Amino acid sequence: MDQFLLQVLNGLDKGSAYALIALGLTLIFGTLGVVNFAHGALFMVGAFCAVSMQKIFEISKVTIDATKTDFLGNPLKVKTPYVIEWFGESAGNAMINWSVPLALLLAIPVMLLVGYIMERGLIKHFYKRPHADQILVTFGLAIVIQEIVKASYGANPIPTPAPSQFVGSFDFGVLLGMDPNAVIYPYWRLIYFAFSAVIISAVFAFLRFTTFGMVVRAGMADRETVGLLGINIDRRFTLMFGAAAAVAGLAGVMYTPINSPNYHMGMDFLVLSFVVVVVGGMGSLPGAVLAGFMLGILESFASMNAVKDFFEMLYLPSIDQIVIYLVAIIVLLTRPRGLMGKAGVMEE
Template sequence: MDVILLQLLNGLDKGGAYALIALGLTLIFGTLGVVNFAHGALFMLGAFCAVTFNKFLSLEKVVLDPTKTTAWGTPMEVRTPYVEAYLGDFGAWVLNYSVPMSILLAIPVMLIIGFAMERGLIKHFYNRPHADQILVTFGLAIVLQEIIKSIYGANPIPQLAPSAVSGAADVGAFLGFDPGVIVYPFWRMVYLGFAGLVIAAVFAFLQFTTFGMVVRAGMADRETVGLLGINIERRFTIVFAIAAVVAGVAGVMYTPILPPDYHIGMDFLVLSFVVVVVGGMGSLPGAVAAGFLLGILQSFASMNEVKAILPGIDQIIIYLVAVVILLVRPRGLLGRKGVMES
């Protein structure tokens, strides 16, 4: 029981990341009808917003302290980040919370990138075949990740979670199991909560605002909405930007769990596409459900007991599930009728 619970928890945070990326992909596909292979790159850009923010904050002032000497006899260098030097305790606090704080940077940056991408590139591909859309966004993903690689290098750059939540919680003891059996890092819990919050916000936005209502109407029948005199394209551009922000903040918050490198996006993209297809092309609840489901399945498949029976299952479980789902339920788990059926 405790083992199952532990795996469930382990799967949830990865599932959260899948769900967030898949949500954005589905939004874009449902509104613009574009298959965006560059969505993983947006996740990666978000992660590098956090890296940039942290780099910027930890610019250091070097002062020689003549009263102390190092082992070599030279005066000791005292390094203090500028923010700490100027802002004192508040600066130290900001530096400590750099990962969650960089969301503030990531949101405007991702909005601009999303907006520019849609207006500059995707717009011209509405009426082109899906194969062309896949190819051009694939090209864009390569370009984005190579730019990041040339700036930040090819090595993963670890980011630290704020010290208040950097430890691990003994969830098991809390729920009445033996202490020390189910230990779960605080930050993953934060991520899970954050993912839930973002998902809820996106759904609330679509469900309870007039803007969201128009977007939903546009997803269902674009032409009629256009005939009613609504400029649906402009709203879809904003939806694209929102999807980019969702992917970006998902990337920001994921950095303490997995140190980002330039191809982190590609790794997530392939899986997210599988998630979208399993959930049902164009179905938002489907994408979220499938994201968590596949995350949990993957974590169960990496249990030693399971691997002993089916070696290597942890490597392929997601793809295997996708193949089976596509063949027995062509529309995906919660797919709508008439969306990309063939």
């Protein structure tokens, strides 16, 4: 039981990332009809917003402290980050400590802007082109973004720690009356899950309960008619593209303490998120979220030792790396439309 619970929890954080990226992908596909192969790159750009925030906070003023000397007898150079100088010792240190959550504030405008430029500057010109061209151009864009990030931040993962208050683990088992240390779970992953739940609910609430969201949903159903009613649907769709980019970016920012960001993290997530979208059903937002969490949890179950031993008993290799793909194959063979796919989406 405790093992079971632990694996469910372990699956939640990956599942949250899958769900958030898949949500953005579905949103873009549903509104603009474009499959965005650069969406993983947007996730990665978000993660590097966190890295940049950390670097910005660590920009230091170098002063020479005459009272201290290093082992050669030279005056010691002391680095003081500007934030400490400006905001004082405690506030400055708190800012450096909280750089990842604060990076959300940087990521929102950056991602909205990136999304806006991408849609207006590039993708707009591809609505009338075949789907293959859209895939190819966004794929090329993904390579370009990835290489730019690689050129500016290097190829190695950059550690971006969570605020020190959230380092450590939460003893989940005690809450449910189990032995201490039976089910322990890092705080930050709980926060990541809560964060993604908030974002997902916010997106759904926005689409469901606001006039803007209603118009967007109407546009998703029948773009032409909404346009004929005198509503500038293109502008709203552009904003939705920006929002989808922001969702991916925020998911990336918050993911950095879990795995240190590197330049190819986006593509690794993108392929799996595509599988999530296919399993959930193209064009279905709840399907994308559901399949994201489901596959994340499934992946963590497949990496359990008990499961690995079971496969070893059958002389099979362990399948934790590929279980998502296997599920996708089974779903496609039995329900080609995906779990919650709508009829007529991408069926020609």
